[in-house]
Amino acid sequence: MGKGSLEGARLAKQQSEPVTVESCYAAGLDALERGDVTNAQAWAQRCGALADSAKDARYAALQGRIAAVTGNFTEAENHFRTAMRLSPREKGFARQFVEFLQTAGRLNEAVALLEDLTRKDPPEADLLIDLGYVRLANGDRIGARKAVERAAALQRDNKAIQYSLAQMYAAIGQPAQAAKVLSEKFGDQASPRVLNELAGLLLHLERYDEAELTFRALGKRDSTAELMVDHGIIWSRIRRSDWRGALDVALNATRLDRHGVTTQFLTYAKDRLFRQPPNAPEREAELLQHLRDEMREYAELHASEAIVG
Amino acid sequence: MAVQSRTLPPVGPEFTVRIAAMPADRWAKCPQCSAFVYHKRLEKNLKVCPECNYHFRLSARERIGFLVDPDSFQERDADLAAGDPLHFEDSMAYRKRVADSQRKTGERDAAIYGTAEIGGLPIVICAMDFPFMGGSMGSVVGEKVARAVELGVATRTPVLVCCASGGARMQEGTVSLMQMAKTAAALGKLAEVGVPYFSLLADPTYGGVSASFATLGDVIIAEPKAHVGFAGPQVIEQTIRQKLPDGFQTSDFLMEKGQIDMIVPRAELPSVLKKLLSYHVKPPAPPLTSVAPKSGPREGTETRSAWACVQLARHPDRPNLSEYIAALFDSFTELRGDRHQRDDPSIVGGLALLDGRPVMVVGHQKGRGTKQSIERNFGMPHPEGYRKALRLMQYAGRVGLPLLTFIDTPGAFPGIQAEERNQSEAIARNLLVMSRLPIPIVCAIIGEGGSGGALAIAVGDRVLMLENSIYSVISPEGCATILFKDAASAPRAAEASRLTAGELLKLGVADELVPEPAGGAHTDVAATAAALKDALRRHLDALVGVSGAELIERRYARFRAFGCFQ
Numbered sequence: 001m002g003k004g005s006l007e008g009a010r011l012a013k014q015q016s017e018p019v020t021v022e023s024c025y026a027a028g029l030d031a032l033e034r035g036d037v038t039n040a041q042a043w044a045q046r047c048g049a050l051a052d053s054a055k056d057a058r059y060a061a062l063q064g065r066i067a068a069v070t071g072n073f074t075e076a077e078n079h080f081r082t083a084m085r086l087s088p089r090e091k092g093f094a095r096q097f098v099e100f101l102q103t104a105g106r107l108n109e110a111v112a113l114l115e116d117l118t119r120k121d122p123p124e125a126d127l128l129i130d131l132g133y134v135r136l137a138n139g140d141r142i143g144a145r146k147a148v149e150r151a152a153a154l155q156r157d158n159k160a161i162q163y164s165l166a167q168m169y170a171a172i173g174q175p176a177q178a179a180k181v182l183s184e185k186f187g188d189q190a191s192p193r194v195l196n197e198l199a200g201l202l203l204h205l206e207r208y209d210e211a212e213l214t215f216r217a218l219g220k221r222d223s224t225a226e227l228m229v230d231h232g233i234i235w236s237r238i239r240r241s242d243w244r245g246a247l248d249v250a251l252n253a254t255r256l257d258r259h260g261v262t263t264q265f266l267t268y269a270k271d272r273l274f275r276q277p278p279n280a281p282e283r284e285a286e287l288l289q290h291l292r293d294e295m296r297e298y299a300e301l302h303a304s305e306a307i308v309g
Numbered sequence: 310m311a312v313q314s315r316t317l318p319p320v321g322p323e324f325t326v327r328i329a330a331m332p333a334d335r336w337a338k339c340p341q342c343s344a345f346v347y348h349k350r351l352e353k354n355l356k357v358c359p360e361c362n363y364h365f366r367l368s369a370r371e372r373i374g375f376l377v378d379p380d381s382f383q384e385r386d387a388d389l390a391a392g393d394p395l396h397f398e399d400s401m402a403y404r405k406r407v408a409d410s411q412r413k414t415g416e417r418d419a420a421i422y423g424t425a426e427i428g429g430l431p432i433v434i435c436a437m438d439f440p441f442m443g444g445s446m447g448s449v450v451g452e453k454v455a456r457a458v459e460l461g462v463a464t465r466t467p468v469l470v471c472c473a474s475g476g477a478r479m480q481e482g483t484v485s486l487m488q489m490a491k492t493a494a495a496l497g498k499l500a501e502v503g504v505p506y507f508s509l510l511a512d513p514t515y516g517g518v519s520a521s522f523a524t525l526g527d528v529i530i531a532e533p534k535a536h537v538g539f540a541g542p543q544v545i546e547q548t549i550r551q552k553l554p555d556g557f558q559t560s561d562f563l564m565e566k567g568q569i570d571m572i573v574p575r576a577e578l579p580s581v582l583k584k585l586l587s588y589h590v591k592p593p594a595p596p597l598t599s600v601a602p603k604s605g606p607r608e609g610t611e612t613r614s615a616w617a618c619v620q621l622a623r624h625p626d627r628p629n630l631s632e633y634i635a636a637l638f639d640s641f642t643e644l645r646g647d648r649h650q651r652d653d654p655s656i657v658g659g660l661a662l663l664d665g666r667p668v669m670v671v672g673h674q675k676g677r678g679t680k681q682s683i684e685r686n687f688g689m690p691h692p693e694g695y696r697k698a699l700r701l702m703q704y705a706g707r708v709g710l711p712l713l714t715f716i717d718t719p720g721a722f723p724g725i726q727a728e729e730r731n732q733s734e735a736i737a738r739n740l741l742v743m744s745r746l747p748i749p750i751v752c753a754i755i756g757e758g759g760s761g762g763a764l765a766i767a768v769g770d771r772v773l774m775l776e777n778s779i780y781s782v783i784s785p786e787g788c789a790t791i792l793f794k795d796a797a798s799a800p801r802a803a804e805a806s807r808l809t810a811g812e813l814l815k816l817g818v819a820d821e822l823v824p825e826p827a828g829g830a831h832t833d834v835a836a837t838a839a840a841l842k843d844a845l846r847r848h849l850d851a852l853v854g855v856s857g858a859e860l861i862e863r864r865y866a867r868f869r870a871f872g873c874f875q
Contacts, residue, residue, distance in 0.1 A: 035379040102347040105359065133336045133345050167338065171345065223400040260547030300340050300366065301440070305413065 021047055025058040032065055040066050057087035061096055068100045076100055091117060091124075098130065107138040118147070125151040129164050141172040152181075159186065163194065163307045175201045183210075191309050192222040193302040199232055200295055212236040227256045228294040234265045235291050238284070243273040261290050339363050355575045364532050364575055366512060368414065369421045369438035372471050376579055377425035377434060384423040386456060391418055391449050394484045403480040406442065414441045418449035419474070422457040424466070428583030430590065433461045436471040437518070439511075444474035446518050447481040451488025454522055458495035461504050467589055468499060469582065471509040472523040476516020489521035496525050503708045505589050507582065510537050510560070510569065527704045528585055528644060529569040530578070531560040537568075567646030567653075567693060584642055588660040588667040589708060613777075616800035618809045619785055621777035622756050626831040628838070629688075630657055630672040630715050633755060636838035637845070638663055641670065644701060650730065653694030655686045655718075656766075658701040663713070664846065669705035671698045671766055672715030675756070688757075689722035692735035695765050699739050702766075706746040709857075711849055714766040716754045719784065721762030736765040743768035744864055747857025751848045753823070753841060754778040754810075755830075770864055771848045772818060774810035775837065776825040780818065781808035817871075821848070 024047035031039035044062050053059040064079030080097035087093055094117055101110035114131040118124070128151035136144035145168055152158075152165040162185040169178035179201040186194055195218040202211035215232035218225055230253035237246035250266035257263055265287055271277045336345040341363035351358070355375050356365040373382050390407070397403040411417060419442055422435035435457040437444045444450075454470060461468035477485040499506055508526030512535035520539050523529075531537065538558040546553055556562050560572045573581050621627070634641050634657075643659040645652040658671040673690065676682035690698075698714075705712045721732055743750065743766075750769035758767065758780030774780065783791075785803035790796050813819040823837075823844045830837040852860065 035374075099347075099349055103350045103353050105350065130335070130347075133347070136345060164336070167336075167345070171343070224406075226400060259541065259543035261543060296340060301443075303337070303340075304440070 019046060019050070021050055021053050021056045021058055024050070024053075025062050028062045029065065032069060037066065037069055040069075055086060057083040057090060057093050060086060061093050064100065065096065068103065073104055095127070098127075102130070102134060107134055110134045111138055111140075122154060123150070125154045125158065125161055128154070129161060132164070132168055136168065136171060144168060145172055145174075159189070159308050162186070166197075170197075170201065175204050179205060179207075179210075186308070189308045190217070191306050192218055192225065193299070193305045194307050195221065196225075196295055196298050196302070200292075200299075203232075203235070203291075206239065208236040208239045225298060227253065227262065228291075228298055230256070231262065231265060231291050231294060234269065235287060238265075238269060238272070238287070241272075243269050247273060264290070337365070340365075357575050362533065362574075364512065364534065366439050366473065368440055369416065369419075369436035369471070372436040372473075372511070373421070373425065373434060375575070376469075376471070376582065377427055377432070378429065381426040382423055382434070383425070384421055385460070386453065387417065387421070389417060389449050389452060391447055391481070393480075394448070395480070395482045397480040397482070399480075406480065410441045414438060416441050418447070418453075419444045420450040420453040422453045422460075424460070427579055427586060430583060430586040431464075431466050432582075432586060433457050433464070433466050433468045434471070435469070437473045439473040439513075442478065444472075444518070445476060445478035445485075446474055446488050447478035447485045448488065450474075450478075451485070451491050454488075454492045455495040458492070458499050458506070458522075461506070462495075462498050462502050465502065465504055467505045467507065467586055469507045469509060470522055470526075471511060472514045472518055473511040474514055474516070474518035474523075476518055486517065489517045492522040493525060496522060500707050505585075505704075505708050507585060509578070510535050510563075512536050515539070515541055524568070524648075526570075527708070528571075530571055530573050530581065531563060531569045532578075533560055533572055533574055535560045537563055564645070565651060567651040567697065568648055569646060570644040581642075584640065585660065587640075588642070588662065588710070590667070592666045613809075614800070615779075615803040615806070615809050615812075616785070618777050619779055619799075619803050621829040622779045624829060624831055625677075627756055628830055628834045629675045629677065630717060630755070631674060632834060633672075633715060633838055633841065634661065634670065636835065637661075637842050638668075638670070639665060644704075645697070647693040647696035647700060649696065650691075650693040653686075653691050653697055654684055655688050655690045655722075656694035656698050658698060660710070661713075663842075663849070666849070667710055668849075669701055669710045669712045670715070671701050671712065672755075673718040673763075673766070675717055686722060688718045689720060690718065690762060690765075691722050691724070691727050692730040692732045695721070695732075695735035695739055698766050699735075699742060702739070702743060702746060706742075706748050709748060711749040711751070711853060712746065712769070713845060713849075714750070714752045714769065716752060716758045716763045716767050716780075717756035717778075718759050718762045719757050720759035721765070736761045739765040740768055744868065745861055747861055749849060749852035749855070749860060750864070751845055751852070753845065754780050754819070755841070758808075759784060768864070768868065770852055770860060770867070771820045773821045773823055773841070773844050773848070774813060774819040775823050775830060775841065776810055777829050778810055779803075779808040780810075780813055781806050 024043045028040045028043035028047065031043060044066055047053050047059045047062060060079045060083035064076045064083060067076035067079055080093065080100060083093040084097060094113065098110055098113050101113065111131065111134050114127055114134060118127050118131055128147045132144045132148035132151070135147060148165050148168040151161050155161050162181055166178040166181040169181065179198060182190065182194060182198045190198065195214055199211055199214040199218060202214055212233050215229045215236065219229035230249055234246045234249050234253065237249065246269035247266065250262060250269050253262045254266055268283050268287060277283065335348045337348055337351050338345055339358040339361060342358060342361035344358065344360040346358060356367055356371065357363065358365070393403050416438050419438045420435055421438065422433070425432055425434050435454055437450065457470065458468055477488065496506055505527045506525065508523055508529045510523060510529065510531040512532065514523050514535065514537045516539065519537060536558050542553050542558060560569070563569045564572055638661040641659055641661040643657060655674055656671065657674040661668050661670045673688045674685050675688035676685035702712055721727070721736060751771045751773065752767040752769035753773045755775050756778055758778065760782055763780065785799040785806065786796055788802040788806055789798040793802055807816065810819060810822045814822050821844055823840050825837050826833040
């Protein structure tokens with residue numbers, strides 16, 4: 001994998017450069033990224049030995065990061081505060097402190113700091129997004145929505161931020177708004193992951209025409225999802241009382257049926273075509289549960305994939 | 310704790326770019342509780358939701374990254390990639406499907422393996438990558454598992470396979486089916502050379518993976534709420550036309566059914582694995598002791614009646630196995646389950662360190678008080694208890710760990726289900742297997758030694774008896790009823806049966822009598838444990854230098870010699 005040669009190059013670079021606060025800071029962060037706390041501590045020690053380190057925010061920030069990783073939270077907080085005091089204009093240190101507070105689950109303080117950081121005009125959209133999620137985790141749904149809406153207004157073409165807005169709407173119980181953002185902002189660019197989420201929202205909203213179209217789009221993008229897509233289409237048609245249409249899709253989809261689930265969709269559509277079965281509500285609940293399970297599994301499997309493409 | 314200093318390694322360059330480009334992905338949504346968790350907090354928590362304890366699925370590289378010591382993983386055969394033996398094509402050509410997965414995950418196939426260290430102890434580790442085609446096992450996965458195991462064989466290094474798979478890879482047809490046999494055969498070789506194999510089951514582990522290397526571990530660990538099984542729940546539901554109960558095929562279900570040894574939260578896995586590995590580090594050779602000194606009965610013991618010994622052996626405050634384990638061993642890791650039926654709590658077993666020397670411990674476990682006694686079935690094992698003991702004894706035999714057994718049972722459980730599951734065979738099998746184990750076996754009778762239920766874990770090279778313990782073919786009450794036709798004659802039957810330690814020492818059934826405090830073991834547990842520990846240590850020292858073949862021969866001679874005839 002060339003891991004050894006990369007490591008060698010990194011070390012060589014570090015050794016060839018003069019030791020400054022900057023180089024110690026960079027090397028220490030690099031070591032932390034690799035999980036090598038001992039090495040990071042060694043770099044912090046070297047940094048501390050330099051004459052100008054005490055007045056340099058980077059030294060304090062590096063110590064803060066190391067203390068956070070080793071679980072010395074009080075010490076970490078002191079170092080981050082020192083870094084912010086030494087370099088009040090540099091937002092990077094404040095962000096590191098926010099990150100530390102979030103990681104430590106100290107949400108109240110993270111909210112306060114983020115609010116402080118986002119007071120400038122215009123604020124950074126990324127920080128607003130963080131503020132939104134931290135407020136949400138802290139139970140402030142309205143504040144959460146406002147922060148993310150502000151971020152989305154600042155960067156209307158940023159898909160990641162628009163996606164965050166949709167997620168926020170869904171999380172605070174506004175699925176129609178969430179679906180609207182995903183439909184309007186992503187369009188043909190939506191990835192299978194986003195389409196699956198959109199389909200779920202549309203099913204929840206009982207907008208079955210649109211749900212069917214979304215499932216179709218997902219099927220075109222990801223052939224491995226064919227069976228789940230067919231189940232989604234059948235379900236959308238069942239809910240529209242399009243029994244024949246549901247049956248048509250089910251008849252074709254049974255060729256893919258491994259576990260008899262598709263057969264359940266098929267038999268229900270067939271039964272409803274000719275009569276009203278007495279146990280219809282129970283059977284529909286079961287079918288919906290199957291579909292939800294499939295969509296949840298799909299979401300989990302594709303959770304780390306891109307939102308566009 | 311070590312976990313604090315661990316960070317997840319990057320999955321690949323694409324992943325890094327994506328994260329950097331997408332602030333939204335800094336917040337992960339928990340599939341179980343829907344909470345949004347800051348990604349660094351999630352990573353710090355080893356991808357376990359801090360709100361609901363949901364264990365997110367991990368890639369192979371993430372799995373290895375947090376299990377092993379930083380920078381210790383050296384990957385092997387990283388370039389191994391799948392062929393297309395069937396020229397398979399469904400909605401997409403197999404080659405294209407593999408290429409897509411390679412692009413998405415940054416991996417060549419659904420497993421990676423190599424050498425690493427956990428807590429400074431060497432291990433061969435193989436991890437499956439569920440994001441790569443559902444972790445399905447084709448030629449590459451089978452080959453990497455087999456090569457990992459063969460590396461373990463060649464270097465005599467313990468092997469760990471982290472499983473997460475939907476099963477065999479359909480696109481490679483029967484070739485993928487053969488990977489099951491290939492990996493199992495490799496593990497057979499590993500067992501033959503006495504190297505332990507650990508299996509870690511993550512969510513989900515199914516089909517051909519579950520039915521091969523995943524369930525063949527000497528120790529099987531599962532993550533909380535992992536789903537593991539041969540057939541998927543949907544298949545079962547459709548076949549039997551029944552709704553499956555909640556929790557079916559989860560880790561808890563497997564634990565209850567005796568299929569795994571333990572459920573370990575992700576954060577604790579490195580320390581648990583380190584502990585398991587430490588039991589397989591060869592200890593320094595003990596000082597040579599050719600004969601273990603034999604102590605005689607403590608002064609005044611012979612005046613105690615057999616019936617008085619019976620009562621002391623059954624005393625409600627008499628120390629039980631778990632109390633001795635706590636007092637005797639530096640550390641103990643309990644292993645559970647017979648792999649077939651359930652975990653019988655009346656037999657406890659596991660790996661332990663006796664003054665730094667790794668041993669396998671198996672014994673009867675009685676409870677303290679009514680509730681515990683019922684839970685432990687009064688120390689009366691079912692067949693599955695004996696089969697758990699058998700599994701652990703065979704494990705010890707394979708890897709060369711001395712076996713210490715502790716006997717304290719009124720007898721094997723007399724019940725309908727015990728008979729249905731063939732109690733007799735379970736006991737008999739243990740007698741046979743114990744007689745042929747090529748490891749030192751020291752048995753200590755610490756309370757009641759009730760008949761076949763006791764002997765089932767007492768076929769050893771040395772049999773020690775605590776001063777007030779008893780060992781008999783039938784309880785005094787049973788003997789009195791049958792032979793003396795009067796249950797009230799139990800004291801007389803006890804005397805006649807010569808079931809005390811002193812009598813059995815004379816008969817040659819016991820090798821040493823371990824003294825107890827004057828009032829019995831319960832009056833000073835620490836002193837009793839100290840005396841027992843001293844005896845165990847001496848006898849082990851005398852046995853560890855003896856070859857396996859010699860031990861088997863001597864054990865055969867020992868039991869062959871019992872009998873009295875003219």
